Amino acid sequence: MDFINFKVGQKTIALKILDILLTERFENNLTALPNNNKSFIGVKDYMGSPTPIFDLGLILNNESTHVTNASLADLLQAREKDHIEWFKQLEHSITTGEPFGLARDPHQCAFGKWYDNFKTDNEDLDSILKRFDEPHKRIHSLADTLLNLIRQGQKEEALEIFASEKRTTFTLLLRLFESAREQVVLDYKPIIIFTTKDGQNPHIGLLVDKVEDSVSVDKSDIKPLDKLTSIGFDIDPQTRNMMRGLIKMEKSHSVIIDSSAIFKPSELEEATLIE
Template sequence: MELINFRVGQKTISLKILDILLTERFEDNLTALPNDNKSFIGVKDYMETPTPIFDLGIILNKQSTQDSNLSLVDLFSGWEQKQHEWFFALENSINQNQPFNHNTDIQQSNFAKWYSSFKTENEDLRAIIERFKIPHARLYSRANKLIELVKKGNPKQALIELNIERNSNFMQLIRLFESAKEQIVLDYKPIIIFTTKDGRTPHIGLLVDKVEDNISYKKEDIKPLDKLTDVGFEIDPQTKNMMRGLIKLEHKHSVLIDPSAIFRPDHLMHQHTEETAEYGLF
């Protein structure tokens, strides 16, 4: 069986090649229609057929990837603001010859703890995060030396060296924040998968983050979800209906999706949609 893997947030999903008519870049040009289903984001014409489009991010993750990305950008902006506040507080303590009441131990830095534990599938973003460590550690190290200069009665020299830090390690840190936020926004290039039930006409469209790879699997490679549900692992009905099993990849699992099990909005139903218990694997 030939499958194609797609990325949806931190999850990987698989669809049979025979279930796919076409993939195309999402241009945010859907026709909105009233509907109570949060995952239904609009209609797009395909082969002169109004086709409902569903956001798989909302179905699988309870939040669209775009909203998740915006939240992550806001998080980076928050950490960036804290670094500005820390640096300005250091500058003010030198100017006013007052104690610096912020942390200067890199091991106790909440920001350092955060970026050290940060995980992402985005390799470029992960590389940017890794680069935070050196300028951030240098800033903390230099801050202790500047504080010692002030204590020894040399605030002017401390200010001179602080300006050097402003134009080097501090600015490098700020540029990395901007690069990280830009990477998050630019990396998101969602696509619509137009699916089919008969191999000719569109059934629904699914919004996903990106195409990953093609894989070939045998029926015995598909692990059922029974064990998850038997131990009380709750899955909402819409998601459960379309999940047909787990596929073991190299370092993770992919969820096999049956797009025919996702209902069409009532106002678009021109034919009865069958939701079968078994997915035709072969």
């Protein structure tokens, strides 16, 4: 059996090749219609046939990948501002002798706590994040180093080191925050999958993050759905109804989706009904 794998957030889903008419880049040019289904994002013509489009991220993850990415970019922006303020406070303490009360342990600041626990399968983002480790730790270590110099009466040396680290390590840290945000935003290039039930006419369109690869598997290699709970799929019964099994991949699983079972005919009719 031949499938194509697609990425939806942190999950990988598979559709039968015979269930796919076309994939195309999502250009945010759908026709919006009033509807109560939060995953329905609009209608797009396929060969003259108005086709309802659904955000698979909302169906599987309860949140659009676009929203997830925007939240991550906002978090990185906030943590960058934290470190700008941290650096200003350290400079203030060095120049005035006032106590410095912010985190000196790189694992205890808000970014450090997030950084130590964040996981991503976005290889480019992961590569950027790994580069944070050394400069982030070095910046936090400055507090003890420079404040010790102040206590020893070596204020001029402390200010020289501070200025040097501001030009180098701190500038690098800010550039990494910028690069990470850009990667989160620019890497998201969603596509629409036009699915079919008869091999000719469009059924529904599904918004996914990107195409992963194509795979051929024997029917005997498809695992039953009772394995879902062990790989992070906490789903409701209605959503589970569209899932047909698991394909074992090198590091994880791909979940086989039956697009014809995602919605009942009455729900599709409602999605395209203009009130």
